[in-house]
Amino acid sequence: MTQPVLAVRNLNVRFRTGDGILHAVKGIDLDINPGETVAIVGESGSGKSQTMMSVMGLLASNGWAEGSVKYRGDELIGLPPAKLNDYRGSKLTMIFQEPMTSLDPLYRIGHQLALPLTTHGGMSKSAARKRAIELLELVRIPDPQRRIDSYPHEMSGGQRQRVMIAMALANNPDVLIADEPTTALDVTVQAQILELLADLQKRLGMSIVFITHDLGVVRRFADRTYVMKTGEVVESGETEALFSAPKHPYTKMLIDAEPRGRKEPPPADARVVLDARNVEVTFNTKGGLFGGVKHTLKAVDGVSLSVRAGETVGVVGESGSGKSTLGRAILRLLPASGHVRFEDRNLMPLDRSAMRPLRRHLQLVFQDPFGSLSPRMTAGEIVTEGLLVHDPSISRKDRDRRAAQAFEEVRLNPSWRNRFPHEFSGGQRQRIAIARAMILHPKLVVLDEPTSALDRSVQKEIVDLLRDLQKAHGLAYVFISHDLAVVRALSDEIMVMKSGRVVERGTAEEIFHHPRETYTRDLIAAAFLNADPDEAPGTRHAPLAS
Amino acid sequence: MAEGAVLPVETLKDTVVGRSLWVEARSRLLRNKAAVVSIGLLLFIAIACIFGPFVTGHPFDRVYPDYVRVPASLESYPKADQVEPQIERIGSRVRGKPENITVTGDTVRVTLVGQRPIDERLLAYFERSDLFQAAKVVERADEGRRLVVDVPLKKQYFFFGTDTNGRDLLTRTMKAGQISLAIGLLATFVAILIGVVYGATSGYMGGKVDLVMMRIVDVLYSLPFIFFVIMLVVFFGRNFVLMFIAVGAVEWLDMARIVRGQTLSIKRQEYVQAAEALGVETRGIIRRHVIPNTLGPVVVYMTLLVPKVILLESFLSFLGLGVQEPNTSLGVLISEGAKNIQGAPWMLIYPSITLVTILFCLNFIGDGLRDALDPKDR
Numbered sequence: 001m002t003q004p005v006l007a008v009r010n011l012n013v014r015f016r017t018g019d020g021i022l023h024a025v026k027g028i029d030l031d032i033n034p035g036e037t038v039a040i041v042g043e044s045g046s047g048k049s050q051t052m053m054s055v056m057g058l059l060a061s062n063g064w065a066e067g068s069v070k071y072r073g074d075e076l077i078g079l080p081p082a083k084l085n086d087y088r089g090s091k092l093t094m095i096f097q098e099p100m101t102s103l104d105p106l107y108r109i110g111h112q113l114a115l116p117l118t119t120h121g122g123m124s125k126s127a128a129r130k131r132a133i134e135l136l137e138l139v140r141i142p143d144p145q146r147r148i149d150s151y152p153h154e155m156s157g158g159q160r161q162r163v164m165i166a167m168a169l170a171n172n173p174d175v176l177i178a179d180e181p182t183t184a185l186d187v188t189v190q191a192q193i194l195e196l197l198a199d200l201q202k203r204l205g206m207s208i209v210f211i212t213h214d215l216g217v218v219r220r221f222a223d224r225t226y227v228m229k230t231g232e233v234v235e236s237g238e239t240e241a242l243f244s245a246p247k248h249p250y251t252k253m254l255i256d257a258e259p260r261g262r263k264e265p266p267p268a269d270a271r272v273v274l275d276a277r278n279v280e281v282t283f284n285t286k287g288g289l290f291g292g293v294k295h296t297l298k299a300v301d302g303v304s305l306s307v308r309a310g311e312t313v314g315v316v317g318e319s320g321s322g323k324s325t326l327g328r329a330i331l332r333l334l335p336a337s338g339h340v341r342f343e344d345r346n347l348m349p350l351d352r353s354a355m356r357p358l359r360r361h362l363q364l365v366f367q368d369p370f371g372s373l374s375p376r377m378t379a380g381e382i383v384t385e386g387l388l389v390h391d392p393s394i395s396r397k398d399r400d401r402r403a404a405q406a407f408e409e410v411r412l413n414p415s416w417r418n419r420f421p422h423e424f425s426g427g428q429r430q431r432i433a434i435a436r437a438m439i440l441h442p443k444l445v446v447l448d449e450p451t452s453a454l455d456r457s458v459q460k461e462i463v464d465l466l467r468d469l470q471k472a473h474g475l476a477y478v479f480i481s482h483d484l485a486v487v488r489a490l491s492d493e494i495m496v497m498k499s500g501r502v503v504e505r506g507t508a509e510e511i512f513h514h515p516r517e518t519y520t521r522d523l524i525a526a527a528f529l530n531a532d533p534d535e536a537p538g539t540r541h542a543p544l545a546s
Numbered sequence: 547m548a549e550g551a552v553l554p555v556e557t558l559k560d561t562v563v564g565r566s567l568w569v570e571a572r573s574r575l576l577r578n579k580a581a582v583v584s585i586g587l588l589l590f591i592a593i594a595c596i597f598g599p600f601v602t603g604h605p606f607d608r609v610y611p612d613y614v615r616v617p618a619s620l621e622s623y624p625k626a627d628q629v630e631p632q633i634e635r636i637g638s639r640v641r642g643k644p645e646n647i648t649v650t651g652d653t654v655r656v657t658l659v660g661q662r663p664i665d666e667r668l669l670a671y672f673e674r675s676d677l678f679q680a681a682k683v684v685e686r687a688d689e690g691r692r693l694v695v696d697v698p699l700k701k702q703y704f705f706f707g708t709d710t711n712g713r714d715l716l717t718r719t720m721k722a723g724q725i726s727l728a729i730g731l732l733a734t735f736v737a738i739l740i741g742v743v744y745g746a747t748s749g750y751m752g753g754k755v756d757l758v759m760m761r762i763v764d765v766l767y768s769l770p771f772i773f774f775v776i777m778l779v780v781f782f783g784r785n786f787v788l789m790f791i792a793v794g795a796v797e798w799l800d801m802a803r804i805v806r807g808q809t810l811s812i813k814r815q816e817y818v819q820a821a822e823a824l825g826v827e828t829r830g831i832i833r834r835h836v837i838p839n840t841l842g843p844v845v846v847y848m849t850l851l852v853p854k855v856i857l858l859e860s861f862l863s864f865l866g867l868g869v870q871e872p873n874t875s876l877g878v879l880i881s882e883g884a885k886n887i888q889g890a891p892w893m894l895i896y897p898s899i900t901l902v903t904i905l906f907c908l909n910f911i912g913d914g915l916r917d918a919l920d921p922k923d924r
Contacts, residue, residue, distance in 0.1 A: 377838075
């Protein structure tokens with residue numbers, strides 16, 4: 001056995017917080033061998049990111065690490081930053097989740113790429129520029145000669161992540177730590193980035209540490225996997241073995257967490273709740289106070305959809321495809337043209353105040369369970385705000401009772417209703433948001449990526465909850481998501497959107513098993529829906545000899 | 547996961563009371579030593595300013611002609627070297643030459659020798675002086691030409707000294723503190739009330755409404771402040787209420803801009819969109835969702851605005867546009883002190899220390915609040 005390039009022994013990370021000391025990582029051991037891809041898997045709060053942050057000496061100021069981290073025999077813990085900089089940025093590099101914020105918006109990417117080269121590699125400016133172009137070529141950025149002088153905002157998310165990878169590769173590192181490198185990207189871009197990483201590893205022979213919650217990614221790309229839970233490694237081993245025979249119940253739960261099951265179709269005679277024809281949304285960017293050039297962007301271009309009671313229409317597409325805009329347009333939250341009928345009323349001629357009484361029947365659940373709850377109101381107040389608006393005659397006491405009922409309906413402890421949103425976890429917050437939508441007994445609920453910000457196991461619970469609520473109340477759902485696994489588990493009918501248009505529509509069955517459009521096929525291929533037992537696990541890249 | 551468990555209805559009764567963000571911010575603030583000390587000190591100053599004038603024994607506008615510009619001292623007045631010249635002066639009025647002046651404890655024994663019999667009614671001059679109480683004749687000789695008189699000293703304390711008119715500076719500093727703090731708090735309150743409502747409305751409405759409302763603010767901004775105050779003073783005369791209006795009318799502009807900026811970012815938050823989707827009216831959204839979430843920065847700005855307003859008031863008073871005699875403010879006191887810096891430095895030092903302490907405290911509190919309300923810390 002070769003000597004590991006990075007050996008972590010009995011690593012402890014603690015944070016000093018307002019409520020005492022938080023023990024985030026509890027004495028874990030990890031080994032990264034040369035040329036190997038290792039995945040660290042866990043849900044949010046498992047300490048997977050903090051482990052690698054402490055290796056890089058990047059812990060927040062209120063945190064500290066104890067134990068031992070050895071890079072080829074050199075101890076890293078306790079090194080002063082100046083000494084640590086001999087390793088990080090050159091031998092150990094890291095790429096982060098958010099490509100939008102990890103590049104400095106004020107500098108051209110060439111400048112940012114050259115920085116590690118001139119500081120660590122000791123190159124001259126012109127040599128660094130040459131190398132930067134090579135690196136851009138390496139990460140397959142088209143036309144690197146020109147792109148080297150772009151600013152970060154001129155690039156797409158995927159391109160930025162490529163630049164980040166190029167930056168990390170600048171000094172031929174031994175270990176590349178990738179902290180959820182693809183989570184913020186669209187599925188198709190995700191697949192390209194992962195493929196790039198695998199290819200680079202093959203060519204450059206470095207080790208990659210993958211921090212992720214996405215088991216599909218792990219299964220395809222990692223040689224070995226560590227599963228972390230609440231600061232401890234609960235299971236580790238060869239990826240294939242771990243997946244085919246998980247021993248620890250937590251690992252089993254993670255693997256099992258893909259939303260499963262299909263929705264029962266609504267009764268054939270269900271009446272149409274919402275019928276939208278030829279919906280168009282155009283955004284105008286005005287050229288300031290004194291006129292100027294007007295730009296128009298058609299975000300939704302002639303989309304029609306109709307939902308019956310008890311039916312779910314899934315809207316699938318990448319970011320920028322106009323799916324969220326469509327959801328808001330049919331609820332008349334955005335100015336739109338076309339025809340939208342709710343039951344037997346035409347919604348288009350109604351203005352804001354005329355829409356208000358109808359809002360109780362048309363609800364919306366948002367993606368971000370942290371942003372969609374007002375931080376200064378209690379959970380109970382948030383849930384009952386709709387009652388305050390639509391049934392002002394209800395007494396405070398009755399409202400409180402209704403809040404408790406609503407909490408129970410979404411399977412939350414009703415005694416928590418006087419807590420504030422920040423005291424709940426992401427999944428619990430999403431339940432509160434669902435309770436807020438359900439308390440008015442709506443007829444149509446637009447679910448705008450309600451599960452994307454949640455861990456897989458929580459996603460599953462939310463999907464189950466949504467299905468149960470739909471059954472109990474005969475709700476019509478418009479389910480907007482980029483996550484095909486969740487869409488498949490919830491929808492009767494699916495629309496695939498691309499740049500504002502519907503490119504394909506059909507029943508869930510048709511779309512997943514006989515996709516007609518290449519775009520749809522790409523989406524499905526990129527989503528690694530390999531937990532489905534009747535599908536082949538796909539081609540996993542061959543593990544490198546180590 | 548435990549969060550999904552359905553719980554029995556009995557739990558309905560005893561609800562868990564959540565810790566609001568305010569409660570958490572308070573606990574963070576209380577861990578900040580500088581802020582806690584500042585709060586304590588500021589409270590002490592405020593209480594001293596409010597109740598102090600009743601305790602010092604000197605009304606703030608009482609003039610002591612015999613104690614003009616006496617220096618600060620922890621010991622009581624009159625001092626030994628003041629007694630003799632004062633008795634000489636009184637003696638000349640009583641038409642008796644003072645001899646054998648002996649001070650024993652709190653009384654002075656003096657022998658007055660006149661060429662003619664001394665009118666004992668004239669001994670009232672002793673009582674009229676700020677130094678002595680009523681005199682008592684102990685012994686008469688030579689048909690009243692020679693009087694031995696016992697005069698008890700009137701003990702007075704001037705811890706901060708007195709001003710050019712012979713008024714107790716401690717009491718006046720307290721009175722000034724009262725007025726400065728009152729102006730600081732009230733003008734700030736006015737500024738915040740107008741600023742928050744105006745800014746939140748402008749920011750939330752957006753579009754043309756926002757454009758017009760903010761241009762009004764810009765126009766008001768461009769008015770020179772001093773010119774504005776002089777104009778108000780010319781039209782309405784100098785008075786206390788005018789100070790609030792003048793300062794408040796200028797300071798709300800900043801507040802409105804800050805709150806508008808906050809509102810613009812809050813407006814795009816999903817919880818505001820969620821409220822819109824629920825059909826909440828504009829007023830309800832501004833009141834329940836926008837304003838409570840802008841209050842963090844507002845509170846911080848408030849603690850920084852109070853010292854700013856106090857300074858503004860001091861500045862106006864320094865120029866002679868502020869409060870009127872016999873009322874006073876820290877700015878007035880400092881202005882007078884500055885004129886007398888050579889002969890009576892205490893007149894500058896003590897009011898300045900008071901002002902500086904108040905400003906420091908408020909700034910530390912503001913700093914502490916900013917840290918406590920910082921969302922990054924959550």
